[in-house]
Amino acid sequence: MGSTERRARERAEMRERILDAARNLFASEGYEAVTLRKVADCIEYCPATIYKYFEDKDAMVRALVEDDIAMVMATIQPSMAEQTPLECLRSFGCAYIEMGLERPNHYRLMFMTPLLPVDDPLFRKKRADPQTDSYGLFLSVVQECVDAGLFRADITDACLVAQTIWAGLHGVISLHIACGGNDTYDWRPVRDRAIFMHDLLINGMLRVPAIVLPTCPSTRPAMPVAASLPESVTP
Amino acid sequence: MGSTERRARERAEMRERILDAARNLFASEGYEAVTLRKVADCIEYCPATIYKYFEDKDAMVRALVEDDIAMVMATIQPSMAEQTPLECLRSFGCAYIEMGLERPNHYRLMFMTPLLPVDDPLFRKKRADPQTDSYGLFLSVVQECVDAGLFRADITDACLVAQTIWAGLHGVISLHIACGGNDTYDWRPVRDRAIFMHDLLINGMLRVPAIVLPTCPSTRPAMPVAASLPESVTP
DNA sequence: ACAACTAAATGAACGGCGTTCACGATAATT
DNA sequence: AATTATCGTGAACGCCGTTCATTTAGTTGT
Numbered sequence A, B: 001m002g003s004t005e006r007r008a009r010e011r012a013e014m015r016e017r018i019l020d021a022a023r024n025l026f027a028s029e030g031y032e033a034v035t036l037r038k039v040a041d042c043i044e045y046c047p048a049t050i051y052k053y054f055e056d057k058d059a060m061v062r063a064l065v066e067d068d069i070a071m072v073m074a075t076i077q078p079s080m081a082e083q084t085p086l087e088c089l090r091s092f093g094c095a096y097i098e099m100g101l102e103r104p105n106h107y108r109l110m111f112m113t114p115l116l117p118v119d120d121p122l123f124r125k126k127r128a129d130p131q132t133d134s135y136g137l138f139l140s141v142v143q144e145c146v147d148a149g150l151f152r153a154d155i156t157d158a159c160l161v162a163q164t165i166w167a168g169l170h171g172v173i174s175l176h177i178a179c180g181g182n183d184t185y186d187w188r189p190v191r192d193r194a195i196f197m198h199d200l201l202i203n204g205m206l207r208v209p210a211i212v213l214p215t216c217p218s219t220r221p222a223m224p225v226a227a228s229l230p231e232s233v234t235p
Numbered sequence C: 001a002c003a004a005c006t007a008a009a010t011g012a013a014c015g016g017c018g019t020t021c022a023c024g025a026t027a028a029t030t
Numbered sequence D: 001a002a003t004t005a006t007c008g009t010g011a012a013c014g015c016c017g018t019t020c021a022t023t024t025a026g027t028t029g030t
Helices: A003-029 A036-043 A057-074 A085-102 A104-111 A131-147 A158-179 A190-205 B003-029 B036-043 B057-074 B085-102 B104-111 B131-147 B158-179 B190-205
Strands: none
Touching: A003 A036, A003 A057, A003 A104, A057 A085, A057 A104, A057 A131, A085 A104, A085 A131, A085 A158, A085 A190, A104 A158, A104 B158, A131 A158, A158 A190, A158 B104, A158 B158, A158 B190, A190 B158, A190 B190, B003 B036, B003 B057, B003 B104, B057 B085, B057 B104, B057 B131, B085 B104, B085 B131, B085 B158, B085 B190, B104 B158, B131 B158, B158 B190
């Protein structure tokens, strides 16, 4: 008796040790740098052992990334209650920008890498990622703005609005991650571009374009996340 | 005599045969599916031979992708002369959207994949890609719009404008490539979103928001490109 | 025409990767 | 104490990109 609980706990702890070892490699050096042999070395087990805890390498890394991102996005939820819908909209965007810029390797795996070939039979199965929750929350914020009559008369599709704001911020972030090191483009500061994009999109859709609120300070405190460290991006 | 020219020609032909074999694999199945052994099989040479023509796999695939994209972007250049700056701006965006949607694997490698870790010593060396030319052309079009006084008084930085329009379109395209298969998001049609984004950004910056011009038809003829075929995206 | 030289192409190997599986070791249950 | 389930392992498999000494083919010089 009781021992089955202990077993389960030990199993969960082992799982976490694997994830922590993988996280250190992934966060600082990216997906390719995460090697089952390296992770195994790190926790002093043999590579095959990892397969007792994860289906394969991809499942392991994705578990890690989804955990981390869900944790980051969860930190902004509390402030939602005490803000107007429009403030929520802006806060959400700013949080998303910082998340992408601070954790480029996480961002890359989640939003810049197709999970599977579109025709793959496993395709349906793997589509239950928790990131959906964040999107759902964002969508509901947009819907509130629509319901409050904040947008132009011809803009009633909250889904289209949400997807467009998402795409705009994603464009700035992902282009920065992929091409930000190419100095032939003479990039403007990435946070300036992100804010410019954000305001352009929101003001372009508002019925009464608002004065830009003092959100999104360029120097914003880093958001807490497990084992948060500076990341560099790898090819 | 003359034989050195023939040698050079034969060398170039061999190079093209390698690129063509690689292109077929890459366009339909993505980067990971391009294997030096498969390419070598395809052209009936041994894998090591490829190294006489390309530094490594990455150089081979990038050569192929850059060729193809440069060819696509070159097709829009002729129409530039007979259009107003604003029309050029829109045409450019539309061409870019179609290029990304029709050749997702090309797009992914060029704009969604960091070339090298940012600190890498080889970093500087590899930064002479021809895509820069397209960006330069686009930038000059934006500059024309600025000079013509089309934009708001506070929008004078052509570079910021170009990078923002690019990022907006890139956001729609890349999010479609990476997450377009995830139907939990209830995506609106990708071309609708791209046009919505395009108009929102341009109109948001114009001094006098324009009526939307009849560009960007949803059913646009495919642009010609070497060995153009439908692509699927792989993880 | 033959030898000397140069460039092209190769087979075999290296080290690394994700993954599998039959087999011991260990702990829990009966 | 015997049985059963779980955990962990070593060794292998088949792939990958890449290297290199060696062989082959073709050009050049005499």
